[in-house]
Amino acid sequence: MELTSELQEKKIFLIEGLKKTYKNQYDAIQPLPYVKDRLYCVDKVFVEGGIEVCLAPELTRGPGGSWERLESYKSVYTDFRFKSKRRIIQGEPGYGKSTLTLQLAYDWCNDVWDSPMKNVEILILLRLRQLGRVKHLFGAIKSFLLSHEPRVSQHDIEKIINSCSSVHITLDGYDEYPGRDSNDDDVHRIIKMELFADFDVSLTTRYLPDNLRQETKRAKLTGFDDKARDEYIRKAVVGNKDEAVEKIKQRLYENSILADLCQVPLIFVMFAHMAHDQRDVMKFKSVTQFFKHIIRCFYDHLNRKRKLNDSRHNRYLLVMEHHELDKIAFEGLNKRNQQLSWIKTEFRERVGPESYHQYILIGILVEEDVVSDDSTVDNVLFTTEVRFYHKLFCEWYAAHHLVTLVKNADDIEETLRFLDPFDLQYLFRFACGLDPDAGKKLINHLKSLPGVILLPSSVSWNKLVMSTTYDSVKDLCSRDVKIQEGDSALLQRSTTQLLEIASNNDIPISCLHLDYSSIKFEGDTIILRSGISLPILPTVEKIHIDGSNVQTLPGLSYGNQYRRHGDAPSANHETLTEKDTLNLLRYGMKCRRIKELM
Template sequence: MVMELNPDLQEKKIFLIEGLKRTYKGQYDAIQPLPYIKDRLYCVDKVFVEGGVEVCLAPELTSGTGGSWERLESYKSIYTDIRFKSKRRIIQGEPGYGKSTLTLQLAYDWCNDVSDSPMNNVEILILLRLRQLGSIKSLYRAIKSFLLFNEPRVSKHEIEKIIHSCSSVHIILDGYDEYPGRDSNDNDDVHRIIKMELFADFDVSLTTRYLPESLRKETKRAKLTGFDDKARDEYICKAVVGNNDEAVAEIKQRLNENSILADLCQVPLIFVMFAHMAHDQRDLMKFKSVTQFFKHMIICFYDHLKQKFKDNRSNKLYLHEMEHHKLDKIAFVGLNKKNQQLSWIKTRFRQRVGPELYDQYILIGILVEEDVVSDDSTGDNVLFTTMVRFYHKLFCEWYAAHHLVTLVKNAHDLSDMLRFLDPFDLQYLFRFACGLNPNAGKKLINHLKGLPGGDKFAILCILEQTGDVNDIMDSVKELCSRRVEIKKGDSALLQRSTTQLLEIASKNHIPISCVLLQSCSPRVDESGLNLILQSGLSLSILSSLQKLWIGEGDRKLTNEEWAAILSYSSQCTILTKLQFNWYDLPDTIPVGSIPPSLKSRNVKVWNKIDFGRSRRLNLQTGQWQACDFKGNLLRGEVFSTPVFFDNMRSLESFSKVGEGLGMAKEELSFSHKFGCSTESEKV
């Protein structure tokens, strides 16, 4: 129920809105693409580029990987798409994927009345960075302390009255995974808001790396999937070189020359740094590993500061650049915990690394400071503590890797030492360590090979160790000689490792016998050059791929999607077979959408409907032709849309149909159990 405000509170409401806009402007006008260049700040609207955005359209929220994900055209669709209508939205994304930048863009839209923004008709926008809240449990107190600290004319109690009087309020809670009270049983306002026990009529968006443990079914999920080629091109034009086609082509060429960084540059934050460095440094070297790239980036941080110092401080900087043992240990201990520690109290941190080193880390941009509410705060007496964290988690992994190398070199049993270091969450920690020291790398690689799915990741670590693709060729050839599977349930690390190894094989002309995408619901991006998996990872064109199998789709492909996959397949130049297992495909394919190269190479396109029903696409007519179980064409026959048998039919009668199609007994039993029909009809 909207409450009427008296004239005094109406004036206070104006002060509140003006105060919020001042605070947001100070935040969105201070975007810093290169952390070591502190005098180069941008407004978020000048650098914001939309990466991939997908939404989960499943009816229930069951797990982080469940549900059917569908790509959106724009971040605005998170709020405008009728299928995603909800009062509670979760926006997921890995570190550096732009969650906080997106929230600042929304704040910019609200402050500047951007007409086509979903924030345009919102009366009041509340944007809070949850990592700053500390022990604050009251939303009104948090608003006063962090958003209206420079507006003395509005009190905490007046904020409460004003908010309840508004017809439209949008609350954005940024960084739940860094919230001090995350996953606790505290009945604070943040958890009450998430559970719709507070402000049930307000729109609430929550950004996070992972899903909170307890959520209502009303909550909808979106996820940021990073930069594709189109987004990277747009960023280069918008924020780096403008409409200079030659400069754009030069930066893109430098990225292509460093293909080993393709996965890393899917992370917007890392690509942004790479793009600016590639533009600023005409002699940017070629990198053979991500370790080499990161080492170069740290050198750039220090070189920029050295240029400012014309005295003996440059020599000190060189020594400090080489000696960072204390920082290494702090980073490692922070990551090697059941609940990772990614921020520290400034006074203690500064004392541990030494005041001089600490000040340089801050000046260089490796570390950043931020005020959070102190646990000593009481009542209305809000006290602040300055916390320090790494500019990005990757920097934390970089320095932790140096300490890990020291420990591993002298260790006999790694399992206990690494018990909290999950390579599926900290992949670059392991890759950096392998790249920094060959001896420690060998021990880590042997450890990784013993983990489920770790063999593929271990191959990438070997590449980090040597920097030479030739050193992993035997492993890549052995991997590609058999069927390579990418499954929906695979960890992000396993999928990444697999796709990178396949791309290495393709670029080195190593035959890839067969790739099976199991329950991955792939689609092709707008460029037609990448196959996008349900996880958001992309698989570029594999010129040495021989067979591509796509299995168990959870929805019917449209003619456009189907044509895009055919187009992708046609560019895999030695592909002989494209097969869809248990997929609902269009009944007829427009002949004009079938690429000529598929026809000229006579690529076999199959649709295996169930254990007894297969059909093959006639590339000349766009019609499906019936096949027996072994894939041989049945003249004059096509299959109808699958029909389910009556459960009362006996296995004996079912077998008579299946035996004519060459089905084995165990396959007949399976088909009958799940009610699959093998009926066909004459044309």
């Protein structure tokens, strides 16, 4: 459609208005929520973590399909194998989905030469959690992206966008979208290609929406590996000061219990900045202890800022006054459809004005304007909602209330009926660390659930988290430890963490079994299908690759003990390629106590 000269001018206003809005967003990255005067441009802190794409010819909803690691997020948009008008980018909370969308917005606004957004006429980036009951895209654009631009109306936006040859729509946070249970809105029509079928659309989410078109392509963010962590420290914390970089990395290595947590970019970012800012020793025996330290840092910063010296008063605020916050957090998670945001006035009334102000001030809670349910098409109204800085903080406070409930509950199954341990793993881990007695009840409850964490390794691992002793690690590692294709990401993460704890404390690992179908090699690094890297294990004695056609020859050292079966592999075995065999040998050479690879 040819635009009139008036609309051509309004198109300029529209693009300038969008860029102004996006700049305000991407210039406000806050690595430490309690340091509100230290904001960064996204391009100064953005580091690419792991990203994989599913290359299955048709949409797959589970972990199946052929997943391949990409070198850059840009390949999601440029790799011909991933060509599609609809792309889903999945990731757990804190894995950088929203940060990635802001980097794309930065690229578009600044005409970054090698960005996939380079030749896009108009980029629309909407945070779905803010939309409330707004059903129509153009109304959402006007309300959230161009409310400051009176020269461009909703009707103008519709005409201009429909005239463009290249539009990219990014819908951020489908799992937090208030209208996700309804199909009667533009968001769902766009996802299903019933609307704007010729536009490129990216959707970020934790889980897949229903009724996706088969041509929809999937990518997933897998978190920070060592390379990404090193890059972030240099880029955003200390610069290219090798000694300072190594000090921060050493603090992480000294805390093997945090290995899985620091795969989460948001958590590692906080750890890196705290490790740089604090000179005292940071040694943690459990995830619970680490999170206590994070919360204490929030309050310590507030005290320094206010120049409060009464530590007893601060401890009272920290320990005694968050019971209602605990309850609210638990109520939000223990629902069929989790509630992760609340109306400000109602939330404030429950916790009390003074406590609410404090939570906002130190960064545990954040406020956000969303469209009110009372809005109409002609009169868009806003209300202020409040949410936790990150879902992990919600799980932390909910764990305190969970402990109280579990200790007093006659029917624990009814009390926890909506708590999914796969989705809320840290809620259970925090609770086990906060109270060993409650932890025992929780472990027994988890063991009773069908299909949930039934393997002995997982139960023992939870006992380890609860007790923070190494006796259970020694017992576990004296037997065979298995990582299998059907294991959940939680179980794989738990098992690798346990193995790393054993190696870091010189505990022998008798035998590690790996399903060949559950791993892949990137050089001499072993990557599990969940995206988790298997750490180097100096104390492992045997590694068996199950489900492949490789065997050992008796009496030979691990360096030359591979041979092929003469017969063709059976249907239950895959061929271990020569390249993978070589990479496995290289991995084994780094495990100094290895006696057998097969």
